[in-house]
Amino acid sequence: MATSSDWAVEATGLVKIFGDNRAVDGVDLRVRTGSVYGVLGPNGAGKTTVIRMLATLLRPDAGHATVFGHDVQHEAQIVRQLIGVTGQYASVDETLSATENLVLFSRLNGLGRAESRAKANELLEEFGLTAAAKRPLKNFSGGMRRRLDLAASLISQPPLIFLDEPTTGLDPRTRSQMWDTIRRLVSTGSTVLLTTQYLDEADQLADRIAVIDTGRVVAEGTADELKSSVGKSSLQLRLVNPADRDDAVRAIRSVLGVDVTLSPEAARITAPMQDPDRITDLLVALREQNISLTELAVQKPTLDEVFLTLTGHGVETDAATQPDASETPKGRVNA
Amino acid sequence: MSTITSTIQSGASRELRNHVSVGQTVRNSFSMAYRGLLKVRRTPEQLIDVTLQPIIFTVMFTFIFGGAIAGNVASYLPLLIPGILVQTVITTSVVTGVQLREDMDKGVFDRFKSLPIARIAPLAGALLADTVRYTIATTITFVVGFILGYRPEGGIGFVVLAGLLVIVCAWALSWIFAFFGVIARSASSVQGISFLVLFPLTFLSNAFVPSDTMPDWLQWFVNINPVSHLVSAVRDLANLGTVGSDFWLALLGAAVVVMIFAPLTVRAYMRKA
Numbered sequence: 001m002a003t004s005s006d007w008a009v010e011a012t013g014l015v016k017i018f019g020d021n022r023a024v025d026g027v028d029l030r031v032r033t034g035s036v037y038g039v040l041g042p043n044g045a046g047k048t049t050v051i052r053m054l055a056t057l058l059r060p061d062a063g064h065a066t067v068f069g070h071d072v073q074h075e076a077q078i079v080r081q082l083i084g085v086t087g088q089y090a091s092v093d094e095t096l097s098a099t100e101n102l103v104l105f106s107r108l109n110g111l112g113r114a115e116s117r118a119k120a121n122e123l124l125e126e127f128g129l130t131a132a133a134k135r136p137l138k139n140f141s142g143g144m145r146r147r148l149d150l151a152a153s154l155i156s157q158p159p160l161i162f163l164d165e166p167t168t169g170l171d172p173r174t175r176s177q178m179w180d181t182i183r184r185l186v187s188t189g190s191t192v193l194l195t196t197q198y199l200d201e202a203d204q205l206a207d208r209i210a211v212i213d214t215g216r217v218v219a220e221g222t223a224d225e226l227k228s229s230v231g232k233s234s235l236q237l238r239l240v241n242p243a244d245r246d247d248a249v250r251a252i253r254s255v256l257g258v259d260v261t262l263s264p265e266a267a268r269i270t271a272p273m274q275d276p277d278r279i280t281d282l283l284v285a286l287r288e289q290n291i292s293l294t295e296l297a298v299q300k301p302t303l304d305e306v307f308l309t310l311t312g313h314g315v316e317t318d319a320a321t322q323p324d325a326s327e328t329p330k331g332r333v334n335a
Numbered sequence: 336m337s338t339i340t341s342t343i344q345s346g347a348s349r350e351l352r353n354h355v356s357v358g359q360t361v362r363n364s365f366s367m368a369y370r371g372l373l374k375v376r377r378t379p380e381q382l383i384d385v386t387l388q389p390i391i392f393t394v395m396f397t398f399i400f401g402g403a404i405a406g407n408v409a410s411y412l413p414l415l416i417p418g419i420l421v422q423t424v425i426t427t428s429v430v431t432g433v434q435l436r437e438d439m440d441k442g443v444f445d446r447f448k449s450l451p452i453a454r455i456a457p458l459a460g461a462l463l464a465d466t467v468r469y470t471i472a473t474t475i476t477f478v479v480g481f482i483l484g485y486r487p488e489g490g491i492g493f494v495v496l497a498g499l500l501v502i503v504c505a506w507a508l509s510w511i512f513a514f515f516g517v518i519a520r521s522a523s524s525v526q527g528i529s530f531l532v533l534f535p536l537t538f539l540s541n542a543f544v545p546s547d548t549m550p551d552w553l554q555w556f557v558n559i560n561p562v563s564h565l566v567s568a569v570r571d572l573a574n575l576g577t578v579g580s581d582f583w584l585a586l587l588g589a590a591v592v593v594m595i596f597a598p599l600t601v602r603a604y605m606r607k608a
Contacts, residue, residue: 091446
């Protein structure tokens with residue numbers, strides 16, 4: 001049994017229901033202190049709702065969660081002293097200037113008047129906002145707003161920081177600046193729980209990743225574990241005649257014993273490849289059935305494929321012909 | 336760079352409390368009131384209702400009703416100014432609820448909720464900052480009255496006291512509209528509900544006309560209407576320089592409203608969180 005100092009976040013069976021929509025449907029999460037934990041999922045998967053419950057902003061309908069061993073419901077005020085929250089939509093005051101925002105939040109965090117001013121200047125400097133400090137936020141770019149938002153979350157130097165889609169809508173350069181800031185945060189001992197819909201972001205930043213879809217964790221592990229869960233590498237085939245697709249899929253299933261993923265346009269067949277030796281058998285089998293290929297490639301897995309395989313998104317149009325394409329891997333890697 | 340490079344104290348080794356002290360609640364509320372004042376300074380157009388409305392209403396009511404009710408304008412002013420003052424300032428307190436609703440829909444309220452501050456502070460602060468609006472409305476009403484020829488017999492000291500009484504009562508009433516603000520879905524519905532409450536309260540009172548010409552059943556309501564007591568208290572103070580029973584009744588009413596609606600509002604606010 002781990003002690004409370006090992007786990008920054010421990011959540012079991014979190015449920016949140018909005019009307020008849022089970023936005024979060026039994027989510028378990030464990031975030032080790034000092035790590036970056038990524039919650040990855042498409043829009044509407046329930047990521048934000050999970051964060052809001054852990055950050056005491058939303059009451060769970062069922063389940064239990066602790067932050068550094070403190071219950072988010074019964075010790076909410078303690079939890080709030082341990083966390084910083086940066087929302088998906090900048091949670092700063094639009095009508096005030098950057099300085100006024102940081103001074104206000106410093107005051108609310110219990111700092112004195114002079115301390116607050118010093119803290120605000122320090123953070124503005126740190127996040128490169130000094131030049132714009134006095135301007136109203138209405139004229140801030142998306143990147144500046146996010147930086148200010150993050151700065152505001154760091155006033156109390158919280159040991160746990162929630163970042164809800166910290167780079168959504170940012171241009172690539174600003175995004176990589178944001179990544180650098182997050183990495184620096186972690187190097188000082190902060191624990192970061194971030195949500196993202198970008199696979200490369202989770203891959204780049206997170207020590208562990210939970211893939212979440214329709215309110216459930218469908219897979220959990222390090223980026224490498226997730227990648228290897230869909231096969232070491234994948235085999236990609238493109239057929240000359242798309243009408244042969246079903247035969248090809250059957251052949252792959254009988255020879256390699258795996259289920260395939262079809263690309264959204266269904267022209268490409270992707271199969272997890274556990275044993276490269278058996279590719280020869282497959283090619284022979286395809287030749288015997290007169291199925292011609294235009295392309296044959298072996299690809300190392302990307303998180304994109306993990307995502308596609310786990311959530312089944314993108315293959316929905318073929319759901320009728322491929323009922324279990326997304327089901328099998330889901331069962332296998334479910335943590 | 337010191338902010339980020341200094342090592343962060345671990346969560347387990349911090350000294351933490353799960354409750355908020357009274358002192359901290361007050362400090363948090365004043366910080367939130369400071370935010371409210373900054374907002375007013377940034378968007379001065381929000382003050383249009385508390386500057387123009389008292390001028391227009393006072394002038395309009397004076398010349399429409401003055402001759403009919405009191406024979407002439409000069410003798411109507413001592414009756415009207417306290418009435419219009421109460422009506423204007425209470426109407427202004429509706430805006431508190433409407434603006435609170437708009438404010439709460441913004442992302443910044445998520446941050447307020449995630450901070451270890453008193454839960455009541457964002458509400459109390461907003462309401463506290465709005466006393467500035469009531470003060471402006473009160474001052475302008477008295478000044479317009481003075482320009483039209485109103486000379487309160489009670490003297491400046493009692494006029495100021497009357498103004499303070501109205502501001503305190505408006506602040507108390509603003510908790511009602513803040514409650515609507517928290518439970519309503521949109522700012523416009525807050526406005527709708529609030530005016531539905533407000534119109535009978537301000538017009539079915541002695542604010543504009545003496546109640547003795549009304550039918551008995553209406554007089555009964557007018558006489559128990561807290562707005563009537565507030566108007567009478569202001570008239571006593573400004574016109575006679577006396578503190579009567581209406582003064583204490585108005586303050587008692589204000590206290591009761593706050594005791595009922597402040598906890599209701601905070602609870603609704605937290606449930607919405």
